[in-house]
Amino acid sequence: MPLTTIQQFSWHHLNQWQLDAVPIVMLLAAGLLYVMAARRVGAWSVWRTTSFAAGLVVTFLATESVVGVFDSAYFSDHMIQHLLLIMIAAPLFALSAPLDLAYAAGGGGLRRLLDGRVMTVLTHPLFAFALYFAFIPTAHLTGLFDLMLRHEWLRNLEHIGFLVTGYLFFRVAFGLERGTTIHRGLRLVYVMAAVPVDTFTGLALAMSSKNPFPSYRHLSPTGSTASSILDSIHLGGAIMWIGGDALMLLACIPISVAWVKWETVRTRELDAELDRQGL
16 A cells, blocks of 8 residues: 555554555565574474564564555554564564574584674673664654655664664663673663663654654654644654553563572572581
């Protein structure tokens, strides 16, 4: 359906799909590679494989379901898609530990690449945080977003950007994969320190006095007015602000539980060591 003639959203559109070849092929290829690698390793966790499969499903729904159909027509819908990709699909991919799987299943060349300087930098906590800190406002508060609205290939790259940025961020927050890690308690600080990024970006959009993205004048559904377009932008900003902060806080729950369990085990180990030393 051409976006220039798209109808106003109504609830009967919920069963509408767009099956674009490029993202579907990429999702199928990613799933196939993961399963093949897991079978090669043999003892790979079923729970991690399930997390990866769930991440693929969420990504498919975000890009090919009704959410993907209207993502360039309504800014509010785009923001829902954004949260699905970076706050739900990406953490699921982080839980699936794809780099650990690649290291376990790959040959010497791949392992040297994963141990190399470039990957060490890309997976470092400071790089992941800086990328998240820069990507979110850049993707929503600059002309890049308007350019993305006009070019489908750039929109697909943006989707990948959400997934990669979210994966790199949450792999540090969860600390499941090999590489540079941070203390379990600091992981909570790490996540909470990123909350203002979504808050600032969401508030900037929710408080905008004019449409910052001119392309919406041509891409919005038939019958849209300047006021309705701006309302959608305000709603999208609120979704990013409230929804993004809520999902970040939700991610803190398993991180907190893991920290408490670790501290409990460490305390028992220290007590046992002191008992052995008669202290």
